[in-house]
Amino acid sequence: MSETFNAERLTRLCDFLRQSPTPWHAAGNMAARLEQAGFQRLEEKANWQLTPGKRYYVTRNDSAIIAFQLPESELTGLRMIGAHTDSPGLHLKPNATQCSAGWLQLGVQVYGGVLLAPWFDRDLGLAGRVHVRHADGHLESILLNVDRPIATVPSLAIHLDRDVNSGRPINPQTQMAPVLMQSDTATLPELLAQWLKEQHGLNGIEVVDFELGFYDVQPPSLVGVKQELVASARLDNLLSCFIGLEALLACDGSQGALLVANDHEEVGSASACGAQGPFLADVLKRINAQVGGKVGIQGDGRKGEKRDKKRDEKGSEETLIQLIQSSLMISCDNAHALHPNFRDKHDECHGPAINGGPVIKVNASQRYATNSVTGALFRDVCREADVPVQSFVTRADMGCGSTIGPITATELGVPTIDVGVPQWAMHSIRETAGSKDVEYLTRALVSFLNRASLS
Ligand SMILES: [Zn+2]
DSSP states (O other), X not given: OOOOOOHHHHHHHHHHHHTOSSHHHHHHHXXXXXXXXXXXXXXXXXXXXXXXXXXXXXXXXTTEEEEEEOOSSOOOOEEEEEEEOOOOEEEEEEEEEEEETTEEEEEEEEESSOOOGGGTTOOEEEEEEEEEEOTTSOEEEXXXXXXXXXXXXXXXXXXXXXXXXXXXXXXXHHHOOOEEEEOSSOOHHHHHHHHHHHHHOOOSOEEEEEEEEEEEOSOOEEESTTOOEEEETTHHHHHHHHHHHHHHHHSOSOSEEEEEEESXXXXXSOSTTSTTSSHHXXXXXXXXXXXXXXXOOOSSHHHHXXXXXXXXXXXXXXXXXXXXXXXXXXXXXXXXXXXXXXXXXXXXXXXXXXXXXXXXXXXXXXXXXXXXXXXXXXXXXXXXTTOOOEEEOOOTTSOOXXXXXXXXXXHHOOOEEEEEOEEESTTSSSEEEEHHHHHHHHHHHHHHHHOSOOO
């Protein structure tokens, strides 16, 4: 194996994780890197004029993003990478202000399958989007990130709960409202106004609505004697968003390539910007309408003109189905690595090792979209990239999670494979993955995006 520890890439990863406490921040940071690399922003409400050889991106709800590059030559299929921008967490209720024992607390609702216990005794920040009304009456949406420890969820001392280590259940309604300040009168709207003034210089505004969540302000770090591990919040699935983006930015541009990062995977993907919504299909329709159809466009501008004439006939539903069926989606979402303290939770022959390379996820009940055709292709991609590959299937006596892969495959009919970096502590406030696996999956995806043939 060649070099698997890329310090610069890991630094970029840690910066991205730290600066992306919410899907809006994640999509915004991805958009900023795409812009820097020359990708042109498209607006969903505007007409699109797509040119072969150019690179574009578009967002929906500001929390999901699709970036793509069109080849100079005929678009015969797209090499697609999927991921999701959201992570489980504690989100604020609309009327969040509550007061107990002289403390201002904020009521929370649980977003996704949160592992609740690790949220206690953490230094919490608050981030999301806030909508304000200015003095002249106009509304504005603002990204807020109070990136300092403004809250905590204190544990109850063991002396007051002797059974706590015997599996006492945690009630998020009554036991998990973070405490923010010693006050009987302070309210959330007042605090928001103060933070908006502090961060954005806003005065005389009224907070009209918000979507905000708490997060751990401890920055990501490399852990282990040899720094074998990356520890951070939101590795599921910002790690895949980051790797997909790195691969798209590093590929040679010779092939049609697309990265989609949906929102709302952790709550089932059923939304306008989730994988079950029409975001990707809408973008593919528009790509097909502009540059779809198997019409040769190699050569000079005159041939390009000929092609323009044929576009109307060719950018049809027929060519859209051809495009989708000639494409491949690698859906990237983290996998469960074998845990040294809980080895019996994995099938004996399917315990993916941290730093053992990307994991192909298989499930006979189609909780993962992988089949032997897409699996074989990914194995070949990894062979070409000199990257080890592992497989995961859940124990036959346990249930299986799912991800955006099967949902995208169901919605679009695109051949799909589910893969992911192996990690521990999925859905904890601090998760752990392998630092070498970051490089392995990036290399495999670059090789995929540059691959001349998908068969
Ligand atoms: Zn997840």
